[in-house]
Amino acid sequence: MRRKPLTGIGGVIHFQIEHQCPQCGAPATLEETERLFSCPFCRVKSYLLAPDHFRYLLPAQSPDDPKLVYFPYWRFKGMLFSSLAAGVRTKFIDVSRQAVRSTHIPISVGFRSQALKLRFVTPETGGRFISATTTLDEMVAGLKSQFCGTLPKPILHHAHVGESTSLLYAPFFLRDRLYDAILDTPVRSPSGDQIDLNAFETENGHGPLLFVTTLCPNCGWDLEGAADSLVLHCKNCVSAWYPAGRTLKPLKFGVIQERGEDILYLPFWRIRSDITGIDLATYADLVKIANLPRVVRSADKSEPFRFWVPAFKVRPNVFLRLAENMTLGRRLSGLKTALPLPPYHSVTLPVTEALEGLKTILAAFYTPRHRVREVVPDIEVKARSFTLVYVPFREGHHEYIQTGHQFAITKNTLALSGNL
Numbered sequence: 001m002r003r004k005p006l007t008g009i010g011g012v013i014h015f016q017i018e019h020q021c022p023q024c025g026a027p028a029t030l031e032e033t034e035r036l037f038s039c040p041f042c043r044v045k046s047y048l049l050a051p052d053h054f055r056y057l058l059p060a061q062s063p064d065d066p067k068l069v070y071f072p073y074w075r076f077k078g079m080l081f082s083s084l085a086a087g088v089r090t091k092f093i094d095v096s097r098q099a100v101r102s103t104h105i106p107i108s109v110g111f112r113s114q115a116l117k118l119r120f121v122t123p124e125t126g127g128r129f130i131s132a133t134t135t136l137d138e139m140v141a142g143l144k145s146q147f148c149g150t151l152p153k154p155i156l157h158h159a160h161v162g163e164s165t166s167l168l169y170a171p172f173f174l175r176d177r178l179y180d181a182i183l184d185t186p187v188r189s190p191s192g193d194q195i196d197l198n199a200f201e202t203e204n205g206h207g208p209l210l211f212v213t214t215l216c217p218n219c220g221w222d223l224e225g226a227a228d229s230l231v232l233h234c235k236n237c238v239s240a241w242y243p244a245g246r247t248l249k250p251l252k253f254g255v256i257q258e259r260g261e262d263i264l265y266l267p268f269w270r271i272r273s274d275i276t277g278i279d280l281a282t283y284a285d286l287v288k289i290a291n292l293p294r295v296v297r298s299a300d301k302s303e304p305f306r307f308w309v310p311a312f313k314v315r316p317n318v319f320l321r322l323a324e325n326m327t328l329g330r331r332l333s334g335l336k337t338a339l340p341l342p343p344y345h346s347v348t349l350p351v352t353e354a355l356e357g358l359k360t361i362l363a364a365f366y367t368p369r370h371r372v373r374e375v376v377p378d379i380e381v382k383a384r385s386f387t388l389v390y391v392p393f394r395e396g397h398h399e400y401i402q403t404g405h406q407f408a409i410t411k412n413t414l415a416l417s418g419n420l
């Protein structure tokens with residue numbers, strides 16, 4: 001069977017993961033973004049959850065070598081936003097970095113990881129695993145200074161949004177010197193001296209990988225969703241569920257219904273929040289703060305301000321533009337508590353990640369621009385409640401056009417977003 005290519009667009013790495021059906025043991029290959037696993041043999045569906053991070057093993061050439069030792073690397077794949085006085089700079093990055101500091105191993109896993117089939121590391125996985133000693137926060141702080149170091153100062157706000165983070169374990173072994181067990185070649189140590197493997201702590205836990213049943217927790221019906229979806233629907237009791245920790249939790253949702261054969265629904269997180277540092281409680285406040293060319297109606301003074309953030313991964317500049325277009329537009333009519341009729345796009349960006357972007361979105365539309373420098377650093381945005389809303393877009397030749405606000409996203413952009 002022909003596999004999809006392993007690399008995506010612009011250096012984005014797309015892993016494939018080999019594993020076994022938890023029910024019948026049949027071998028299977030998953031895309032990195034897949035969460036809902038349907039076994040082609042026993043037909044059992046399960047939903048994959050890692051309460052902290054997914055952990056992957058990079059394969060050694062001789063996987064049964066008792067001398068193998070696995071070193072951890074953090075992997076970060078997501079968007080960086082830097083708010084400057086002149087506007088927001090965006091960057092998509094996909095990198096790995098040592099999760100244990102050592103001058104004897106390479107600083108990152110490198111691009112060779114794109115050509116390898118990975119496996120999940122579970123508590124049952126045998127081998128000697130070095131414990132991660134640097135935190136994910138430390139890694140992200142390092143990425144910020146690396147990727148934003150050349151931006152004009154001051155940087156008013158930083159955000160990392162929509163990232164998937166995981167631990168990659170790369171195999172090495174010690175012969176006369178340290179060898180990379182993927183390539184079976186010696187590692188060039190910058191320090192020149194011999195590594196002392198006993199100086200590193202090893203771990204036994206690895207963290208669990210859970211396969212959760214996809215029966216509706218409310219009515220027992222089969223939940224539905226695309227393979228990469230973070231939200232599952234129950235058509236029977238009209239409910240929606242998303243992963244939180246070790247279980248699926250109910251979600252508030254709705255759809256702005258639109259007629260027509262050519263409608264595609266894209267998911268957005270609609271978020272109400274408490275904002276301090278500026279007066280932004282209502283839609284009327286927004287008209288002023290964003291300097292919108294609109295007449296303030298009396299209804300605008302009682303309509304609460306809400307952020308709208310894409311609930312799907314997409315290139316960072318497009319992400320920001322969609323969020324601005326939806327947030328600055330007047331309220332769309334026709335919102336109902338219902339599930340969308342297909343076709344609709346999967347939710348691939350969790351609400352926790354959408355929240356990370358709120359201050360960036362605000363900094364992007366704040367006026368007057370000359371005051372951004374003094375105002376933005378002191379703004380605090382705290383989310384109060386959120387709803388998943390499926391928003392209608394009408395299919396055009398090369399793009400989908402939002403039926404109410406008339407802004408567009410190209411088909412090409414949307415098609416490529418599955419790799420992010």
Ligand SMILES: [Zn+2]
Pocket residue numbers: 021022023024025026039040041042043044
């Ligand atoms: Zn099976």
Ligand SMILES: [Zn+2]
Pocket residue numbers: 216217218219220221234235236237238239
């Ligand atoms: Zn149900």
